[in-house]
Amino acid sequence: MDINQKDFIETVHVRGVQISLLASGDGTEIIYHKLNPGIRWALEPTEGWTALEYLYILSGELKYPAGNGFKVLKAGDSFFRNPVAEHFIFQSYQTTEFLYITSQPIFHHYSKSTHYIMDLAVSIEQKDGYTVDHCSRINRLSMLMGEELGFNAKQLLVLNKASFLHDVGKVKVPLSILQKPTKLTAEEWEIMKKHTTYGRELLESTQVPSLVEAAPIVEQHHERYDGKGYPYGLKKDEISVEASIIAVVDSYDAMTTDRVYQKGRSKEEALEEIFRCRGTMYNPDIVDIFLSLQNKIN
Template identity: 90%
Template sequence: MDINQKDFIETVYVRGVQISLLASGDGTEIIYHKLNSGVRWALEPTEGWTALEYLLVLSGELRYPTGNGFKVLKSGDSFFKSPVTNHFIFQSNQTTEFLYITSQPIFHHYSKASHDIMDLAVSIEEKDGYTVDHCSRINRFSMLVGEQLGFNAKQLLVLNKASFLHDVGKVKVPLSILRKPSKLTAQEWEIMKKHTTYGREMLESTKVPLLVDAGPIVEQHHERYDGKGYPFGLKKNEISIEASIIAVVDSYDAMTTDRVYQKGMSKEEALEEILRCRGIMYNPDIVDIFLSLQNKMI
């Protein structure tokens, strides 16, 4: 099937994803998707949603976890549910195009919500002095660890959101504190620490189930395995496994990133520091898995 730009009624671009409305009528919508390699896309059950949802792969490959590993959809393969009653998370193994057909209209809500929340996350990483790919790297590394742990589709989907939006609460922290080149005062540090709770509150306020579920993970991602983190001083298994993953991944990326006021460490130096803090700052099981995946962290 050959799809050209002229066929699109409306198009939205969201960091590695092109979403284009091809046709709509009588409640049915046909939406073209183009995913860059490694990008994830999901279907989830929603209360009151009874639509038939169907996707047809035009080119490339989509893989998704099942109870027995992963299943791969290739060009010409299709997938449908009516309605969706479980969580499904698809990842493109290469640049992939597919049609998504739904019997209930969703495009404008779906595309705007995705665009707004991604834009907010990107604005935070730029405000905090990171490169524009910081959230994407945290997301990619976190998902590698989650898959290695055998997370089910819903766990992966929530981790996907939480890892990308882990620092979204920093939008409420003054720029003078975020970008301060010298050590923060005690008062400034207390303000900075509030970003985890701000993030949880912002995600809960959306009333979007997946974002609500991601909220507590975002709030806990600066807790430490020894109980000396914030905001609650949780320790060991009191900390959610998802937050423990983000804690390791975020630290690694922060250490290896060049920022306005600090030159990043080498990959080897950062991994040594992660290992040194195993069982102190970080969950030892997560550290072990993270280190086993180091060849994939480029």
């Protein structure tokens, strides 16, 4: 099938993804997707949602967890559920195009909510002095860790959301604090620390199931294994595995990224620091897995 731009009724571009409505009628929608390499896309059950959902691969490949392994959908393959009763998370390993057909309308809600959340994440990257790839880097490494730990599709979906949106609560932190080039005062630091709780509240307010489930992970990602983190001073197994993953990955990225006020460390220096803080700041099991994957870490 040859899909041309003139065929699209409406198109939305979100980082790494093109979503285009091809046709709509009697509640049914046909939506074209184009995913860049490494992008993940998910189907999840929703209360009251009874639609048939169907994928047809036009080009490329989508890989998804199934049983104890993975299945791969290639050009000409299809996938459907009626309705979706479990979580599925698909990943493109090359540029991939597919048609998504649903018997209940979803495009406008889907594109609006996706844009809203992505815009928030990108705005925080820019305001906080990171490059615009910060959230994507945290997401990529977190998902690598989740896959190594054997997470199921639902766990991967929630980790995917939480890792990309881990700092979304900074949208409520004043710019005078967020962009301050010198050390924060004690009072300013207390305000900064609230970004984890702001993030939880923001995700919960969306009422999107996967974002609501990601909310406590976002709130916990600055907790420490020794109980000296924030906002609640949780320790050891009181901290979710997902938050422990993001804590390690986020610290590594912060150390290796050039900021306005400091030059990033080398990969080797950052890994040494992560290891030094094993069992104090970071869950030792998560550190061990992270270090075992260092050849896959940029």
